[in-house]
Amino acid sequence: MRVYLPATFNMLVELNENSEFFARSGWGFASTQALNEFYTEGDEEEIAYSAFLEASMASLRLLAIGDEPHFPRRRVVISADIDDAQITPMPDMGDPVVKLDPARVSLDDVVCVHVDVEESEAATAKAIEVIDTADLGDQDAELAVGDALDNFMAYYDVSELPFLVELL
Numbered sequence: 001m002r003v004y005l006p007a008t009f010n011m012l013v014e015l016n017e018n019s020e021f022f023a024r025s026g027w028g029f030a031s032t033q034a035l036n037e038f039y040t041e042g043d044e045e046e047i048a049y050s051a052f053l054e055a056s057m058a059s060l061r062l063l064a065i066g067d068e069p070h071f072p073r074r075r076v077v078i079s080a081d082i083d084d085a086q087i088t089p090m091p092d093m094g095d096p097v098v099k100l101d102p103a104r105v106s107l108d109d110v111v112c113v114h115v116d117v118e119e120s121e122a123a124t125a126k127a128i129e130v131i132d133t134a135d136l137g138d139q140d141a142e143l144a145v146g147d148a149l150d151n152f153m154a155y156y157d158v159s160e161l162p163f164l165v166e167l168l
Contacts, residue, residue, distance in 0.1 A: 004079055006061070052077060082100060
């Protein structure tokens with residue numbers, strides 16, 4: 001199953017150096033049965049994109065922790081094809097939420113990486129500041145988070161990972 005894993009640039013460095021990384025707390029997002037049932041319209045690609053957006057919002061939350069030394073204002077989503085036996089849907093946590101057990105993701109499973117472009121950093125920084133307030137229903141904060149989620153994330157094939165880590 002294709003799983004979208006929220007990440008940070010430091011996790012990309014780990015993936016590049018160790019040929020593996022660990023999904024934070026084992027969480028990921030996917031086109032689960034619950035997510036597919038939620039949508040009455042839309043094709044598989046649109047449904048997968050909604051799971052991808054959830055992963056990009058979770059990347060904001062990882063950045064909000066404030067311990068990211070490299071590119072602290074850029075969202076990262078790692079797309080990986082994970083064996084179904086390793087995935088447990090968690091619909092009580094949200095329709096696209098899955099738990100990975102083990103949480104270890106091998107470089108061989110990774111398909112691609114998406115990273116915020118430099119022009120997105122200001123909106124991402126604002127979203128990081130207000131994401132908790134947005135969760136509480138503050139409309140201005142929700143708009144700021146939405147602005148960040150609307151920004152383009154550059155696509156990198158997994159074969160480009162060494163160059164991405166070295167050159168970015």
